Amino acid sequence: MNRSVLNEIINHCREDLPYEACGLLSGQHGRNEMMWKIRSTEKSPTSFAMDMKQVSAALSGMKKLSQTMTGMYHSHPSAAPLPSRDDIRNFHDPAAAYFIISFANRKTSVKCFKIIDHKAFQVKFEVIR
């Protein structure tokens, strides 16, 4: 993932504090090259729900750029960067990178997971310039 994209994601999540923020990632060849802010229809510090209208707008925007969805992100304003039980239950794309941005203990941390068969596996990701 590009450093600039990661910074945009962190900024978006910070703007929406104390609520959870969410968005999609897209790119070519499985690289996360762009982020798409999605409005959360739940204004909550412990959950989010993507505005499906914005999701379909983002998906057609990706198509226009010959990109595909490569992942998604959401924030945990005060919880550790680990997928919650609901996060795992609600996500069904084993190919997508699942990023969580945590602001727990006033520290920003980012972790990436793959969610396969209702299990979360942490994966490494690379930040490039």
Ligand SMILES: [Zn+2]
């Ligand atoms: Zn979560």
